[in-house]
Amino acid sequence: MKKLLLTSIAFVFLLSSCGSKSKGELVGVQGKKWYPEKPYGMELIPRGSFIMGKSEEDMGNVLNAPTKTVTVRSFYMDDTEITNSEYRQYVEWVRDSIVRTKLAILADELGLGPEDDGIGAFAFRDADTANLSVYDKYMLDNYAGIGDYESRALNTDEDLIWETSDYPDEYYAEIMDSMYIPEEESYNGQRTIDVTKLEYKYNWMDIEAAARSQEGRRKDFIRTEVVQVYPDTTVWIKDFAYSYNEPMHNDYFWHDAYSDYPVVGVSWSQAKAFCNWRTKFKNDDQRARGKQFVNQFRLPTEAEWEYAARGGIEGGTYPWGGPYVISDTGCFMANFKPQRGDYAADAALYTVEAKSYEPNDFNLYNMAGNVSEWTNSSYFPGSYEYASTMNPNADTQNNTRKVIRGGSWKDVAYFLQVSTRDYEYRDSARSYIGFRTVQDYMGEEDSTQ
Known part of the structure; x- marks a missing residue:
């Protein structure tokens, strides 16, 4: 009986080796061909190094952004802030x-x-x-x-x-x-x-905690989030005392007149949930078409955001280079608070459409002004001192202060500078904070296919 069993095993091995297409060579697992598509509405930000931080005078005297050369990998970024129309698609899906x-x-x-x-x-x-x-x-x-x-x-x-x-x-x-x-x-x-009642529930895995843990099973690092998805429209009232902003409260998010304007009133937690939904929404379609999954959409790190905002211009003060906020023709280059509070001087009182003003050299719109933008990074005043020089990102779950970048329609020009840091608490929603998403780059589409 034992001899018969060994003979059977040898026969199976002989069949499997003789019929192999690899001819006994180490050719690797033959998986599906990967032909990535450029994400809709996104621009490729090529990998590179840059001097992160304030190389110019620190007017705010915050002393928390010393210059440091860092390198970031390639990624895609939304060419505009997420608009009301795009966020309504998410709300209606939920x-x-x-x-x-x-x-x-x-x-x-x-x-x-x-x-x-x-x-x-x-x-x-x-x-x-x-x-x-x-x-x-x-x-x-x-x-x-x-x-x-x-x-x-x-x-x-x-x-x-x-x-x-x-x-x-x-x-x-x-x-x-x-x-x-x-x-x-x-x-x-x-x-x-x-x-x-409009809540989005999703799971995610705390990879960093799992990697640093000496014990525990995979399930111990799976987190569950339940997030209300509707933006807080009352921010137009709460953010300003003794100010008449009811029309913005009543109409800004849902009316078609504002469809192409950046969504506001969205907290960091809500922006993270949106990223998870966008990934799921895309991959549900990929599955239906028999295609391989795409990697996740997410918020940019602080370093990625600054690198993208600079548009490849070394030492620029603003996304267009700088150091001025007015063009040669006398027009303002962004939507912000100029001239001691003359909001109308730049042709806008509140926000403007997401594709307004000229894009930077990476073809990204409104990387300065309009609305400040959430990043994935936690705010530590001294994080530049100890963060890695490769894809730096100071992020901890217990730090509720999250970095926002770019300045907004209500800010002075200082906050529009590409190196200026600011923060807000993760569960806060404001009338001047929005976001845009990024996706890691995994190769170009094969145009020959």
Whole structure:
């Protein structure tokens, strides 16, 4: 029996080696060809070194940005700040997902499936078990119901119905009614979505903590975040005392007139959640098209932001070089607070459209002024002294102060300088802070394919 077993093993080995396409050579695992696409709305920032920090006079006397030569890897960056229109896409996706989940759960509780009328059309996809693959069937049998229906697929083929006169049944009306503010809280005949219910839940892994830990399992470093996604529109009132800004509060985020303006009222935590959603949104499409996943969208580090803002100009004071904020033709180069508070001097009172003024040499718009921008870095006054010279990033979970860069429509010219540092607390939202995202560079698209 033992001899027969050894003979069988040898025979299997002989077959596998004889039929090998590698001919016995070390050729590596033959995976899929990687043909990356340039991310939509982004510009490639080539790798390079630069002198980070204040090489000019430190007018603010902050003494926290001594010059230091650092190197950053290549990455893509949004050519504009994230706009209201782009952020509304995210908010509406979250809203629709919540509605579909509520409809699917109620349909499941009522025992309704895709073959039934009414909300049965919005039942979980796995309710129709006739067309499930072996893998989907296995996952349904072993994981369905774990984590409040998290493992079950929603039916996104059916369009949601928003007109009350078109609701298919009373169950649909019940779910939709639960999404709106109570009747007694509505006014002027408008009953709006209860934005406090628009929450995005995601998981991420604390890689740095895991790498530095001497013990612990992978699950010990997986973090769960639940973030309300709707921007705080009240910042237009709260940020300014004795000032009439109600039109901005009422219209800025949702009205089409402001679609191409940068989103504000978004905290650092909300910006991070947006990055996670954007990655998921893209990779869901990649999966549907049978393509390899893309790497994550994220906030830029402080070093990446400054390098991109400089646009390849060594020693420039501003993204256009500097040292002046007025062009040869007498026009202001950015949206900020010039001339002792004459906000209208630069042709704007508040924010301007994201593609305003001239871009820098990396083709990035408004890297100075308009809105300050969140970075991924924590704010430490002395971080330049000890941060690495390769892709520096001083970031800790327990430091709630996050670096913002670029200055805004309400700031004086000093804060527009590419080397000026400022910070805000991670859970704070302001009428003058927005963000843009980056993605690590992983190669050029093959134009021959």
